[in-house]
Amino acid sequence: MRIPLLLHVDIPSTLRVGxxxxxxxxxxxxxxxxxSPILPAGGAPGVKAVLTIGSIGLNASEIAALPDLRVICCQGAGYEKVDLKAAQARGIQVTNGAGTNDTSVADHAMALLxxxxxxxxxxxxxVRHGIWQQARVTRPQLTGKRVGIVGLGNIGQKIAQRCALGFSMTVAYHNRHVRQECDWLYCASVSELAQWADFLIVCTPGGAGTRHMIDRQVLAALGPEGFLVNVARGSVVDTGALIESLQRRTxxxxxxxxxxxxxxxxAGLLGLDNIIITPHVGARSPEAQTAMFALVLENLTRCFAGRPLLTPVAELPA
Structure with missing residues (x-):
């Protein structure tokens, strides 16, 4: 008998066959x-597995609506909106895609920067509107600048390496804990890091612990010549404060x-000429997708075979 897998995010057609x-x-x-609704209009009886992402997750009431659920797979590294307590109370396993999309997200962060x-x-x-000479404004180079990394996990470290080795930038970071294995400058607060940096790149996990970590104070510290890049979660940045800072050119x-x-x-973002927005595509490279879905499938297979998962989420996020 086939095992019903509920997809809250799509699997590319080339990978579905697996x-x-x-x-x-x-x-x-x-x-x-x-x-969004968690089930099709006709229901989905017997669902035993769910594929989701951290920014959508699965809350306690949604978990309760799936009485046969045995495993929740998060496609990427994040799992902040999965109710781990509700899952653990039911004995439902939770997995994530740790390590599968780090390179893709780091590359995208550099492209945005x-x-x-x-x-x-x-x-x-x-140029497309026929302007040539007027468009030739002077802009800062990347090489030799100071870059501050908020969240020095796998993605943050790969961004830092690209900045240091590719653009000869000086790197500093803020993290919940000092990374003893790296020589980059540690800043005890995000505001201190922002004041030091020319570029501030956010790649910390989402969730309640990092909500609006980038607030008015941090943006003020970044200053009128500073640039912000966010490839983490939208919740980490106070959108109202960001709009105000961009409008006032602070x-x-x-x-x-x-x-x-x-x-x-x-709407406050759409009329601005000093912002770039991409639709959460940092992890959407063919290489990352192949790795993510291969890990999802391996974790699912192990779960229903009674074998240990490769990337279990065992603890509640800080």
Whole structure:
């Protein structure tokens, strides 16, 4: 008998066959946010596994609505909106995609940083509208600048390496704990880091512990020549404070791959010329997707075979 797997995020058609051959029946109910319906209109009886992402998750009432659920798989590294207590109370296992998309997200962070610092989207738009000489504004180079990394996990370390080795930047970071194995400068607060940095790149986990970590005080510390890049979670940045800072030019610009209420984009951001927004695509490279879904399938297979999971989420997030 096939095992019903509820998909809250899509699996590329080229990779679906592997799940089907492994004995899973795919029940598609894609969700744009954590307020979308969790089940198709006709229901999904017997669902034993759910594939989701950290920014959508699965809350306690949703878990309760799935009485046969045995495992929740988060496609990427994040799992902040999965109710771990509710899952643990039911003996439901939770997995994540740790290590599968780090390279892709780090690459995207660098693309965003270069694009906003060098004003690439506005320059392209100007040329397409017949403007050449007027569009040739002077913009800062990346090489030799100071970059502050908020969250020095796997992704943060890869971004730091790209900045240091590729652009000869001086690197500093803020993290919950000092990383004894690295020589980069540690700042005890995000505000201290922002004041020091030319570029501030956010790649910390989401969740209650990091909500609005980038607030008015941090943005003020970053200053009128500073740039913000966020490839973490939209909730980490206070959107209202960011809009105000961009409107008043108290920071130079921002590049975001994530938003607080995605896919909804605040109107206050849309009219600004000093921001770049991409639709949460940092992890969407073919290489990352292949690795993520291979890990999901391996964890699912192990779960229903009674074998240890490769990437279990065992503890509650800080």
């Amino acid at each position: 799940f089907e051959q492994a004995g899973f029946s795919l029940v598609t109910m894609l969700r744009e946010n954590d307020r 270069a694009s906003i610092a060098r004003n690439i989207t506005n320059l392209d738009r100007g 920071i130079a610009g921002a590049a975001l791959d994530v938003l607080e209420d995605e896919p909804l984009v605040p």
